[in-house]
Amino acid sequence: MSEKRIEDIDENFQTAEIGGKKLKFKKAQEKPFAMSGFAWYGKEHKFCRLPEAILPQTNDGVKSLAWYTSGGMLRFRTDSPVIAIKAKLLHKNTMKHMPNSGSAGFDLYLGTGENKKFVKMSAPEVGSDSIEELLVDNLPKYIREWTINFPLYNGIKELSIGLAPECALEKPRQFAIEKPLLFYGSSITQGGCASRPGNAYFHMIARKLDANLINLGFSGSGRGEPAIAEAIASLELSAFIMDYDHNAPTIEHLIATHEKFFRIIRKKRPSLPVIFVSRCDYDRNFSESEERIAVIKQTYLNALSEGDKNVYFINGKILFGRKDRDACTVDGCHPNDIGFYRMAKHIWPVVKKALSS
């Protein structure tokens, strides 16, 4: 039985050489690749985390950060002994407290269901906005499932995946939880400052649950605009993690927006599990953190008192655990990988409970 070469059945494959290997490159947007994290991609065909039409109703931060690809994933099954990546990103900036591996890098996981394991990270050199690299090579030829997580603090202009000229390429298995978990919030929600995308808390949680995910964390800019709540309410989700606290510039702003944001979503999605989380960097300013917790908890208590059975509350104070809490951030605010690991550990069981009830 003769195998068909993929370039014969798919004109979208482009030939290129990397590291002396002849590869066929295919765009991330094309089937059977399964791309996720961009809820409006099907309509708008853009690597944008929000519908473009609502951007004018959001703050300037969201307007640009919506184009950052936090939460994006590309999944596929192949028996190719080699996998390469070619990417052109939105910008060349590097932050001083987060490496390119996290802000502009991709990381590759191998496996299915709840058993996906990190294999390889690929990031642009400092000062570059491009990646062209072999991710894996010389693998025995059998079908495996791969997941590639997208950059947390950069955007994608072009992304294509290179495979051996003769290989099988199939769509991945469905997620156990196909409707996405949606995370809304701040820079921390967006993944700052994980060392690589897969170590951001929302990826850890989604991976452990084998769940699809959408990230709407906006660095410094998660301010609770109604337009974003409306956009979230328009989606079919399995759970909504409302990690909104940090970027409300004042307590008054939080009071004015927190419950209102929730109500917009609750009105359209009466049975959607909603998990309220207060900020993880509680220790930074105890008294202000407590004031904010009170506001967030009030939204929760009000819902409860109205008979809402699908609300949950996580006090951010617990998220970094008890021991060595001061090891959990890079700068007193943004979790490093220890902080994110502990956040995932504490938030995950609540999401799991919410999904099963």
Add this chain to the structure above:
Amino acid sequence: MSEKRIEDIDENFQTAEIGGKKLKFKKAQEKPFAMSGFAWYGKEHKFCRLPEAILPQTNDGVKSLAWYTSGGMLRFRTDSPVIAIKAKLLHKNTMKHMPNSGSAGFDLYLGTGENKKFVKMSAPEVGSDSIEELLVDNLPKYIREWTINFPLYNGIKELSIGLAPECALEKPRQFAIEKPLLFYGSSITQGGCASRPGNAYFHMIARKLDANLINLGFSGSGRGEPAIAEAIASLELSAFIMDYDHNAPTIEHLIATHEKFFRIIRKKRPSLPVIFVSRCDYDRNFSESEERIAVIKQTYLNALSEGDKNVYFINGKILFGRKDRDACTVDGCHPNDIGFYRMAKHIWPVVKKALSS
């Protein structure tokens, strides 16, 4: 009783303004500041981790990396309500898998003994080799002890600390373990890729034991040269953590150098506790890791069989724990903060035991 102004008693103080605050800056090298991590500083007055005279006998990597300040600390007690830092570093490079906060940053800890807690990180902007920043401000005026950890992958040309014009400045308390722990090894030993210096495993271990420390990790270049063993043997240490494995380019090189390196030190320091550690990123290549473990363990077993009571062996396989091992590195090799935290957790009790026996 009138307080003396420090600039009246110390001409080394230089006045400067940062953030609208008038401050007196004093060089890190000057008493009562206690600088540590540079065992030959007293003789050579250079921020070098090795004696300059032996550099020609080391490989090219060590020749330049000896000037990187991993393990360096500055400690002092002051009642100054403000602390500022001014630093000029060796270079402006940023790595793609380690942020400036770790490679070129300083982090400030507050407290004494085993209870030092992270307060503030300060790092140069990407593309810069300078820092000038307020670390803390508006503190109530009472005496506190501060520790500043030095950059892991950059060197110091100049470093000075700014304090309020009228303040007390005293030497810090002695370490509980005043003779340093010395760590020798690879890029991982040097602290790659911690998000900030204080989260590198050797700082975590030394902090938990209230121990002085010297870091002789040399990225890609810890190859077991006899000259370095001689230099180590010349020092009064409380324990020697021989984390030498990774940078031996081949098994043959490791066989030819590992035990020899240990013997040079053991000959001059018959009762120094020596802890052999094999590489933490065991999973990267199981079979090669096992071969290397066998070599390292043989050094240990030979010493034991000769009646050496001061040797310890840690199999690197255990260092990342059991669960979510794949979360422990940024790139499959270098620990992120999760990996370092787990390394510290496993190595610390052995060091403690070694120190108490």
